[in-house]
Amino acid sequence: MKLGKFSIGTGDRFSHQGVAQLRAIVKANESGLDISPVWNKSNREHQYVHSQPSDVRKEADAAVKALGFEGKYFVDADHINLGNVAPFVETADFFTLDVASFIGKESKEEDVDAFVASCEKYIGNLAIPGFDHSLLVTKELLKKIASNFLAATQQAADIYNFLKAEKGEGNFITEVSMDEVESPQTPVELLFILKMLADKGVPAQTIAPKFTGRFNKGVDYTGNVDQFAKEFEEDVLVIDYAVNEFGLPEELKLSIHSGSDKFSIYPVMAHVIKKYNKGLHVKTAGTTWLEEVIGLAVAGGEGLTAAKYIYAHSLGRKDELCAPYADVIDIDDSKLPTVEEVNTWSSEKFASTLRHIPGHPDYNPNFRQLIHVAYKVAAEMGGEYTGLLEKYADVIGSCVEENIYDRHLKRLFNL
Numbered sequence: 001m002k003l004g005k006f007s008i009g010t011g012d013r014f015s016h017q018g019v020a021q022l023r024a025i026v027k028a029n030e031s032g033l034d035i036s037p038v039w040n041k042s043n044r045e046h047q048y049v050h051s052q053p054s055d056v057r058k059e060a061d062a063a064v065k066a067l068g069f070e071g072k073y074f075v076d077a078d079h080i081n082l083g084n085v086a087p088f089v090e091t092a093d094f095f096t097l098d099v100a101s102f103i104g105k106e107s108k109e110e111d112v113d114a115f116v117a118s119c120e121k122y123i124g125n126l127a128i129p130g131f132d133h134s135l136l137v138t139k140e141l142l143k144k145i146a147s148n149f150l151a152a153t154q155q156a157a158d159i160y161n162f163l164k165a166e167k168g169e170g171n172f173i174t175e176v177s178m179d180e181v182e183s184p185q186t187p188v189e190l191l192f193i194l195k196m197l198a199d200k201g202v203p204a205q206t207i208a209p210k211f212t213g214r215f216n217k218g219v220d221y222t223g224n225v226d227q228f229a230k231e232f233e234e235d236v237l238v239i240d241y242a243v244n245e246f247g248l249p250e251e252l253k254l255s256i257h258s259g260s261d262k263f264s265i266y267p268v269m270a271h272v273i274k275k276y277n278k279g280l281h282v283k284t285a286g287t288t289w290l291e292e293v294i295g296l297a298v299a300g301g302e303g304l305t306a307a308k309y310i311y312a313h314s315l316g317r318k319d320e321l322c323a324p325y326a327d328v329i330d331i332d333d334s335k336l337p338t339v340e341e342v343n344t345w346s347s348e349k350f351a352s353t354l355r356h357i358p359g360h361p362d363y364n365p366n367f368r369q370l371i372h373v374a375y376k377v378a379a380e381m382g383g384e385y386t387g388l389l390e391k392y393a394d395v396i397g398s399c400v401e402e403n404i405y406d407r408h409l410k411r412l413f414n415l
Contacts, residue, residue, distance in 0.1 A: 001093060002251050003173050003205045003281070004036040004072050006413070009259075010404065011040050011078070011285030013048075013375045014292070015055050016389045018063030020397035021288060024404035026067060031415050038094055040076035040285060043084040044324060049379040053077065057091035074173060078285070082159055089166045094173040096208075097159045100180045105151035112146040118199065119192065128191075130237040130276075135188050145192045152178065153193060157200035175206040175281070179257045180327055185209045187234040191242060198246035206281045208255040209235065215258040217328050218286055218372040219365040220358065221265045229268040236278050253279035258328055260284035261356050266411040274414075284408055289375050290354060290368065291403045295396030296388060297350040303392050304347050306385065311367075312339040314374035321373045329373065335366040356407065 010021045018039065025037050039060045046053065057075050064073055077088030079098040088095070119142050125134040156176050163172060176197060178185060185193065190209055197204055211231055213223020221228070235254055243252050256262070256269070259282035273280050293310060296303035314321055315336065322329055342350070352362035354371060378385045389396060409415060 001171055001173055002249075003074070003094075003253075003279075004034055005251075005253075005279035006033060007036040007038050007074075007206075007279075007281045008404075008409070009038045009040045009076060009078075009281065009283035009285060011045070011283070011288060012056075012059065013041075013045055013286070013289045014378070014386060014389060015051060015059045016386065016393070017288050017292065017397065017400045018059040019066050020400035021404055022063045022067050022069055023397075024401045024409060026069065027401075027405050028409040028413065028415060029071065033413055033415075034071060035409065035413075036072040036074065038074045038076045038281070040078040040094075040096070040283060042078040043080060043088075045078075045375075048376045053088045054091045076175075078283075079177060080159070082155070082162065085159060085162065089163065093167075093171070094175065095159070095163055096175045096177050097156045098177045098180070099152040099155045099159075100178050100210075102152040102155045103178060103181055104148055107147065107150040107154070111150055112143060115146040115150060115196065115199075116142045119195065128234075128237055128241050130240075131234065135191075137188070141188070142192065145189050146196075149189070149193050150196060153196035153200055153202070156197060156202050156204075160202045173206070174202060174204050175208065175255055176202065176204045177208040177255070177257065179208045179210045179215070181210050182327070183210065184212045184231070187231065187238045190235055191238045194239070194242035194248060194252075195246050198242070198248050203249050205249050205251045206253055206255040207239070208257045214330065215256075215262065215328065216330055216369065217258055217325060218261055218290055218368055219356065221262040222330070225264055225268065228265055229272070232265075232268060233272045233275075236272055236276055240276070240278070251279070253281060255281040255283065257283050258285075260287035260408065263356075263358060263407070263411060270412060270414050280412075282408075282412065284404065286372050286375070287403060287408075288400055289378075290356075290372060291399040292389060292396050293371055293378075294351045294354050295392060295399040297347050297354070298399065299392040299395045300347045303388055303395075304350065306381070306388055307350055308342055308345070309381075310374055310377050311342050311371065313377045314370050315339060317377070318370060321370075321376060325373050329369045331366045331369050333366075335364065336370060337364070337367065 077092040
């Protein structure tokens with residue numbers, strides 16, 4: 001099973017927007033691209049909304065059937081580990097192996113020494129094609145990298161081997177995720193992480209490293225764009241080298257997690273992948289849930305009332321809702337409107353405050369990030385919330401489609 005050159009992860013908390021998401025991808029593909037949709041949902045999201053992994057497969061299959069889509073598509077068990085992977089085995093065919101929590105965990109000294117010994121040919125000034133400088137590789141550096149990442153790559157191997165035994169070799173896509181940590185991985189670290197994965201027989205087709213800067217949920221990139229551009233380009237070149245040097249799958253490409261709404265770095269990514277003719281995987285998970293709330297607000301009536309209810313109850317439970325996402329959100333409490341103020345808002349005011357239009361006078365990224373983590377509140381509304389999704393399906397669907405196509409795919413691929 002091989003992932004296409006370009007793919008987009010489209011999360012859908014409540015499994016109602018599959019057709020709208022796919023419409024956006026079909027529209028992009030009509031311009032000559034070939035972007036594969038990857039419906040993704042994490043174990044935590046399933047727990048919050050009381051859904052099952054099989055629900056994602058049903059949604060994806062139904063959307064593909066409804067639109068007669070003939071391209072590749074996948075269902076991603078997002079951010080899984082050995083403890084929660086089992087329920088996803090039957091219906092997923094893309095697995096994001098989240099090993100970030102194992103970075104820095106101690107490995108046996110003999111394992112570290114064996115890895116360093118296996119890298120002897122790379123010691124010295126290592127030339128990577130396309131780099132404007134060589135990489136200085138020392139035994140000390142290799143030992144540090146091994147001590148930091150061997151345990152994480154071993155965990156990836158353990159999960160992959162479990163899946164291989166359960167699903168059969170070649171019957172699923174493997175992504176390795178190391179992004180939800182404080183410190184970014186440098187290009188030289190990525191190079192030897194890829195060697196570790198190759199040594200352990202993990203045929204990763206995408207890898208999600210941590211980059212410099214903040215990749216907060218649902219809002220733009222915060223950081224030095226020039227530094228990101230340098231890292232992103234060097235990582236693309238490192239992957240190219242690693243594929244040839246270590247025998248990794250030729251499909252291997254970078255995956256950008258929390259990739260939704262990173263508008264300021266989309267031109268950088270677009271330039272680099274075009275320059276080197278490389279692929280890209282971008283995850284835009286929670287942005288569809290935000291468009292549901294925007295759509296409800298736009299619909300007015302019961303929809304606007306529900307959107308205001310979600311905000312009121314998320315503000316009162318901010319600490320609880322934000323805790324699982326502490327590393328990927330930054331909310332300035334002083335810039336959150338009061339419930340009383342929001343209750344006076346019109347449909348247009350609520351939607352434009354939540355919708356991510358850079359430079360719009362109403363847009364509030366603090367408000368947007370809080371709603372981003374508030375889907376648990378909507379889940380607790382049960383049938384009342386999903387009933388509104390069905391009642392206002394046309395309005396919401398158009399918001400979802402517009403968001404993915406106009407604000408994401410057009411920017412990412414210069415459509």
